[in-house]
Amino acid sequence: MEVVVAAVAWALSAVCGSFPPSNTLGLCGGKPIESLLRGKLSAGAQIYLSGSDGYAKATNRWSVLDAPTTNIVVVPSVANDVSEIVKVANSMNVPYLAVNGGHGAITTVGKMKGGIEIWMDSLNSVKLSKDGKTATFGGGILSKAVTDSLWTLGKQTVTGGCECTSLLGPGLGGGHGFMQGRHGLIADQFVSMDIVLASGKLQTFNASSDLWWALQGAGHNFGIVTAVTSKVYDIEHPDWAYVSFLYTGDKVEALYRSINKYLLQDGAQPVHIINYSFFFNDPSLDPHKPVIMFYILQEGASAVDTVYTQPFIDIGPLMTNAAGGSYKDLPEWTGNANDSPPCQKSGLVNIRFPIDLQVYNVQAQRKVYDLFASATQETPALNGSLFLFEGYSTQGVKKVPHRSTAYPNRPANLLVAPLLTYPPGGKKLDRTAAKLGESLRTILYEASGLKEKYTYVNYAFGDETKQNWYGYESWRQDRLKALKHKYDPLGKFSYYAPIA
Template identity: 60%
Template structure:
């Protein structure tokens, strides 16, 4: 698939069956290169057996077409899945037909949304069909204004923007460029979780294509409902979901962005513990990054610390004063609306972390109850030594997310597959680099794992709590979904019932 000639010109071949016209986009000579020849039988059958069953607005892309390249490019190049055919469904029925075709041909399949998942487990897919959900994008607010139905391929920013114009909002992921459902199926953190809980906690019903190709509607009375709220990637392709929405209570938000030199690590994270750990208001969020900013420090990463507050035009000085007293390189206050949060924190659609620029981007997440200050110093020193501006990993970021948790902790942890409601902070080194060879991949993995292990050892825990949506891929199911035996037994029983052949096995598999 990667060996196709650079200069291939795309030609369009269209078929009409009955009243529907369907497109396959392919290379000039009608071939799909080495990948197609290796599996010629089922790829040829896509045209004759699958295309006639798809809606006229559906598309099929083969290697060599620009559509194929656009649809298969991922945010992280490390151990990305490899596919032979891309199907772009326009209806839930298109997803059904594609899954049924794949099952009949014994071909693996994988649903793509924003393609930001970076787990190395997805590299186990070395052939098969990508189901690219981009055209299943819609946001339909109910007549009573209490819920919204969201298409399975809808981007988070579209959800936020559409609801905002109707004076509504919902818990979505923080990053604008990701899909709504990708984070949600793993639990999903968001700016509003202090009020309402995780993204998955907002689910009211969903339409799901199961492993056998059947389309079902799930609700809280379904036995699979529990699993979809934290381990949903393992059980089906969600073609639409209906969620709770809320009136906008405050349209104004404010932030202070404080930049510190690395010698302030102890002071910054001791202050975070002192002022946010036990009494963080539901309308206040703290985030921080360690990253290289030569304009602030030419040699070592700096600490970027964000204090965000809802319903104000300036962050409360009582909250910011302890952080001012530490002595920052710079302090930048800003005021705006909820829609400015992603831009302020560097995760808007046009921000560098949202670009698919061919980098490898493994992450190594860990949930924490508190910041162990000596361990933070140890981790910073290692990060500064191996990810400074002069190294291969100079684009790396160490992320620390300190959301309000009242809404998350208010929900019984036994009611969802998401297991880590008791934790307060989410930390994750993101080791970003230009791909080169397996030695560099291993070096990056070693750094990420070392950084995480420093924090784990200092936590006093034996078991790692890892956010599945940020996971590296080498973690265990217990580390993704909770180590309690009843959790593992329940997940495995549901997996055996709904996906006994393991068709959904590429994203943080249960077993």
């Protein structure tokens, strides 16, 4: 069968006037591969060619810098479709990339040129197991669908904090979220996965496989997950509350000193507390400098306890807000709901320069605030940028043995990243933004006293080292390389933070 496919591809490449066949897709606008696929896909699968509404929707991305280029979108409706797409693409030597929520911003994905986007959107099923301890999700399910569908069953699991990203995009690289203090990362919930490998073979993996370790932290490198079974939990604490404080920039030292002292507590932040802050520009609040939004989220409460809020009231915020509600309100409160600005795909460049920290260095916080302030004033195109400081509770993450998964930095307390946002178009602006992002994280890294610089793979800019993404221990790197060699020797899945 492979031979027939290759022969047809060859013939079609001749019709299209392209040689070698890897060019066929680009020159013929996806038509030859479309013809090959039509006969192989299930009735529910969709194919979108450039110019169609479906294509526009499927290829719309959160960040447009170094986005992958795609000539055809295929939307599988069953797992076997993914297998067929991979086999056909391999036979034509055409690259392919799984796309889910479309929020993967790492610039390495831009190395996919003229390939097939496998849009996972239709694989969005949810099935609770009989014993209620796990659920099986389609490989294209988005966070909100996970939370909402489980909630109606009295269950929940760890997802990213944002409604619009997928379960697997974050999860394959670890996956931070509001429930991680209780249960660990998204990846820590995985129990088994159905994966289409680079050969096109669909195979089920679980903890008994050598690949399992790598799927929990470096999982974007090995295949396309068509379904994942994850641990789910009874909803123990449906109630959550938040309080937010808006501060002017003169409060930087007081704010981050207090977060260290009253919340982080040397890595002992209470499991029911999350703190989250960001710098941003709003001339109506301060015409010259960024302001700081700071949230405390508390699980199992209808209002955040004063023991946590009083130190931050004492700092003297410009404004405060507070509400009680349920777990499902968290994305909206923190600006991560489907209709919140951070979820939108507005044709902008969105690049982050992450760094894991243990504690806030107060002097360094001042330095990065001042640099963020001056740079976003000097370059008005960067004015919509944010500087994110995420302080989830970490008990669940730390209790998983550090060596047991490819996720490389379980001891971290803080996930920090400037998010530089600007309209695309100028190489000079790209360079200015990248230089700023790098300078900001370098200030924090140098002040941290940390020997190793970890840059969370799902927030990474794209120019970091493999050690920054996957760990400094040589055994980690060796193990990843060996698995890559075994499962994806030709590097078919080497666009998102590639191991090799």
